[in-house]
Amino acid sequence: MRRRVVITGCGVVTAAGTELEPFWNALMAGTCFIGPVRHFSCPGMEPLTGTEVTLPEEDAREEDARGGRCAQLALAAARRALADAGLASNSPAAEEAGVAIGTTLGEERQVGELNDRWPASGPDSIDPGFFSRSDNHRLATLVARKHGLSGPTLVSATACSSGNAAIAWGYELVSSGAADVMVVGGADALTRSIYTGFLRMGALSKTICHPFDRRLDGVSFGEGAGVVVLEEMEHARRRGAAARAELAGYGVSNDAYHITAPDPNGEGTVAAIRQALATSGTAAEEVDYVSAHGTGTPYNDVAETKAMKAVFGERARQVPISSIKSMLGHTNGAASAIEAVACTLALRYQGVPPTANLEEPHPECDLDYVPLRGRSMRVGTCLNLSAGFGGFNVCVVIKRAP
Amino acid sequence: MSTAREIGRGPVAVTGVAVLTPLGDTPDSLADALRDRRTAVAPVPDLGGVGTAAIKDFEATRYANVRGLRLYNRPTRLGICAAKMALADAGLESAPLPKEQVGVVLASTFGHIETLLEYDRSLVTAGLQRTNPALMPLSIPSAPGAAISLSFAAKAFSVTLSDGGASSLDALGLGARLVQGGRARACLVVGAFSACQDLLRAAWRAGLLAPAADYRVFDRRRSGMALGEAAAAVVLECLEDARARGARPRALVSGQASTFATDPGRLERSLRRAAEGALKGAGLSPGDVDLVSAGACGSRDGDAAEARALAGVLGDTAARTPVAAIKANLGDAFDAAGLVQAVAALSAMKSGRVPPVAGLEEPEVPGLRYAVEEADVDVRHALVTSISYEGACSALVLSRPHDP
Numbered sequence: 001m002r003r004r005v006v007i008t009g010c011g012v013v014t015a016a017g018t019e020l021e022p023f024w025n026a027l028m029a030g031t032c033f034i035g036p037v038r039h040f041s042c043p044g045m046e047p048l049t050g051t052e053v054t055l056p057e058e059d060a061r062e063e064d065a066r067g068g069r070c071a072q073l074a075l076a077a078a079r080r081a082l083a084d085a086g087l088a089s090n091s092p093a094a095e096e097a098g099v100a101i102g103t104t105l106g107e108e109r110q111v112g113e114l115n116d117r118w119p120a121s122g123p124d125s126i127d128p129g130f131f132s133r134s135d136n137h138r139l140a141t142l143v144a145r146k147h148g149l150s151g152p153t154l155v156s157a158t159a160c161s162s163g164n165a166a167i168a169w170g171y172e173l174v175s176s177g178a179a180d181v182m183v184v185g186g187a188d189a190l191t192r193s194i195y196t197g198f199l200r201m202g203a204l205s206k207t208i209c210h211p212f213d214r215r216l217d218g219v220s221f222g223e224g225a226g227v228v229v230l231e232e233m234e235h236a237r238r239r240g241a242a243a244r245a246e247l248a249g250y251g252v253s254n255d256a257y258h259i260t261a262p263d264p265n266g267e268g269t270v271a272a273i274r275q276a277l278a279t280s281g282t283a284a285e286e287v288d289y290v291s292a293h294g295t296g297t298p299y300n301d302v303a304e305t306k307a308m309k310a311v312f313g314e315r316a317r318q319v320p321i322s323s324i325k326s327m328l329g330h331t332n333g334a335a336s337a338i339e340a341v342a343c344t345l346a347l348r349y350q351g352v353p354p355t356a357n358l359e360e361p362h363p364e365c366d367l368d369y370v371p372l373r374g375r376s377m378r379v380g381t382c383l384n385l386s387a388g389f390g391g392f393n394v395c396v397v398i399k400r401a402p
Numbered sequence: 403m404s405t406a407r408e409i410g411r412g413p414v415a416v417t418g419v420a421v422l423t424p425l426g427d428t429p430d431s432l433a434d435a436l437r438d439r440r441t442a443v444a445p446v447p448d449l450g451g452v453g454t455a456a457i458k459d460f461e462a463t464r465y466a467n468v469r470g471l472r473l474y475n476r477p478t479r480l481g482i483c484a485a486k487m488a489l490a491d492a493g494l495e496s497a498p499l500p501k502e503q504v505g506v507v508l509a510s511t512f513g514h515i516e517t518l519l520e521y522d523r524s525l526v527t528a529g530l531q532r533t534n535p536a537l538m539p540l541s542i543p544s545a546p547g548a549a550i551s552l553s554f555a556a557k558a559f560s561v562t563l564s565d566g567g568a569s570s571l572d573a574l575g576l577g578a579r580l581v582q583g584g585r586a587r588a589c590l591v592v593g594a595f596s597a598c599q600d601l602l603r604a605a606w607r608a609g610l611l612a613p614a615a616d617y618r619v620f621d622r623r624r625s626g627m628a629l630g631e632a633a634a635a636v637v638l639e640c641l642e643d644a645r646a647r648g649a650r651p652r653a654l655v656s657g658q659a660s661t662f663a664t665d666p667g668r669l670e671r672s673l674r675r676a677a678e679g680a681l682k683g684a685g686l687s688p689g690d691v692d693l694v695s696a697g698a699c700g701s702r703d704g705d706a707a708e709a710r711a712l713a714g715v716l717g718d719t720a721a722r723t724p725v726a727a728i729k730a731n732l733g734d735a736f737d738a739a740g741l742v743q744a745v746a747a748l749s750a751m752k753s754g755r756v757p758p759v760a761g762l763e764e765p766e767v768p769g770l771r772y773a774v775e776e777a778d779v780d781v782r783h784a785l786v787t788s789i790s791y792e793g794a795c796s797a798l799v800l801s802r803p804h805d806p
Contacts, residue, residue, distance in 0.1 A: 044530035115523045130604035137566035141792045144662045152660035157543035157562040172579050197538030254560040260539045390548030392560045
């Protein structure tokens with residue numbers, strides 16, 4: 001028998017806030033945080049549009065001298081999740097815990113800083129710290145070292161489904177008995193490759209992203225991190241920790257279709273959802289809310305709409321599906337982890353967040369995308385969808401705590 | 403796996419094996435070279451003579467002919483070639499499984515870095531409009547894994563683990579769990595590493611690398627590591643599926659565990675926990691271990707901690723259990739290293755010959771039986787261990803399958 005896995009703590013650092021309640025309230029109000037980027041620039045692309053995180057002084061200070069912006073965001077979200085779970089650093093319960101962090105871009109900015117010196121210094125611009133600073137494993141090991149966690153440390157890179165993938169691997173380890181507690185999530189900073197790459201591919205929005213809207217013309221990017229604490233149900237009960245939700249299972253698939261473009265029919269998404277439902281023992285009828293990947297590109301949003309119809313059939317129009325990327329921008333590997341936190345809060349507050357900037361639906365997007373404002377409603381089961389550049393799809397099932 | 407008896411679909415078998423190393427491009431040719439104490443570590447003249455081990459005259463098209471190969475960087479091409487050979491070895495080229503039933507776990511921390519450096523540098527030196535837009539999708543950490551799964555149409559999953567020197571053994575553990583959990587019928591676990599010029603220079607400037615002439619592992623006089631280039635791949639399937647399709651199981655992945663040492667003083671204890679966890683998962687005791695394929699790489703802290711942890715875990719049987727350490731011959735191929743160690747262990751399981759630790763004259767930690775010239779060792783269970791630069795400790799147990 002697989003062991004049951006619950007979420008006992010959540011942490012986010014996003015443009016919409018770095019504490020759970022203000023974050024949730026901002027989402028429910030439909031506040032779009034996408035605007036001019038002030039603390040990061042990209043040559044030939046000024047001004048950049050996106051979202052940025054303003055970290056409180058204590059987190060900004062926390063930036064390990066050996067870590068970059070991505071690690072800083074991961075550390076800040078992990079600290080919040082551990083506090084929310086009531087797991088004190090270096091406590092016996094924490095000591096056995098492991099870490100799994102997903103990332104799309106990792107510490108890419110280390111490469112940018114090196115290359116900025118390149119025209120003047122050539123090979124001398126390669127500093128002694130570059131080798132270890134470009135090792136993305138540190139996104140997990142810095143968290144583990146800071147909090148005294150000595151279980152497995154994984155960094156999972158599956159492009160923009162990385163956060164959900166890290167959650168899935170945490171679930172594997174906890175449900176199979178290899179770990180009792182896993183601190184899992186995703187983190188990404190704004191980088192040059194993602195902005196310039198999407199610009200050149202014509203996939204970057206010229207204004208702000210409009211998921212599922214007639215005006216959808218591409219992605220807006222953001223930075224952030226989301227982390228949840230996964231814990232074996234009895235382990236949580238024994239230490240008196242409240243279960244915020246149950247992580248009931250996950251599904252995975254890979255398009256193997258193209259290095260960047262998703263399968264236009266969303267077949268991989270359908271496969272991942274069906275596997276997630278089957279392995280978590282969830283009937284499609286039970287699903288109350290779907291957190292969409294919803295990037296604001298025609299490719300994704302139309303394919304995702306088709307996938308919803310394939311999975312839910314007639315009922316597809318009755319299942320609310322929304323994209324909080326409309327407010328936070330696409331935070332790459334962090335996105336699905338932040339969205340997992342949003343699903344957990346949807347269970348806590350009994351409501352679903354909206355798709356902002358959605359005024360007139362795209363002709364091929366005809367579902368209930370919860371436009372503009374959040375909605376109070378009964379929520380018992382959420383699906384958290386994610387898809388990655390390169391084709392890797394992960395769907396996670398988050399249910400009301402048992 | 404740690405709870406193999408309680409969940410999932412029974413034991414997981416290795417049904418296909420491949421390596422690409424400076425000392426051989428088949429498990430057998432590598433085993434012969436190791437037995438002959440050949441070492442591939444050679445000095446890099448313009449970096450003060452530090453040691454690296456590179457694959458000479460690598461031509462990807464000799465091994466694989468897949469679309470896009472020309473565009474991919476060297477570690478990606480190495481990974482594709484190893485994956486291709488492992489699939490062939492498993493008999494899955496001539497009789498492929500449905501695409502939806504094949505997954506990929508790639509161990510890659512640095513596989514994208516050369517392409518990222520090149521792409522980003524062109525932004526700085528040539529400007530946005532003169533960069534090659536086709537490079538960007540290949541410059542992110544998941545790109546080598548996406549390329550491999552695209553090459554073989556693996557539609558079950560495509561995962562990249564970037565766990566530094568722990569990547570390979572973590573990938574084997576995750577791949578085995580995913581197969582056991584029914585997420586795929588077959589999983590390709592691939593590791594590939596090739597240090598581009600900038601990464602090599604960074605490692606040199608960080609003082610991580612030993613002069614080639616002084617490169618030793620486990621030895622009192624060790625003075626650092628050598629970077630090695632390699633790729634390795636295995637195919638994992640549930641034993642019952644493998645037997646049902648008539649495939650020959652080479653070994654069982656019977657246990658895997660990973661831990662983290664929060665400071666260097668805890669490396670020994672941490673690796674010990676990992677090894678004990680892997681043995682417990684396999685339902686074995688330390689006395690059952692017939693061979694250790696260790697990850698010693700010349701690191702001051704790591705090699706000593708690994709040797710002490712092994713002595714502690716093996717206890718009374720430490721004096722009779724041979725310990726091999728093939729990074730002495732091949733350098734440290736980071737993302738591929740654990741898989742290459744596993745392949746060497748599989749070769750020993752097959753041949754009964756354990757490769758000697760090249761260049762080891764004065765072991766720093768006594769009490770272990772560092773392999774010298776070992777023949778006729780009956781390897782039923784092999785323990786594969788490693789300690790990463792970041793302090794991640796991993797252990798894997800491979801077991802010889804019983805006859806059906």
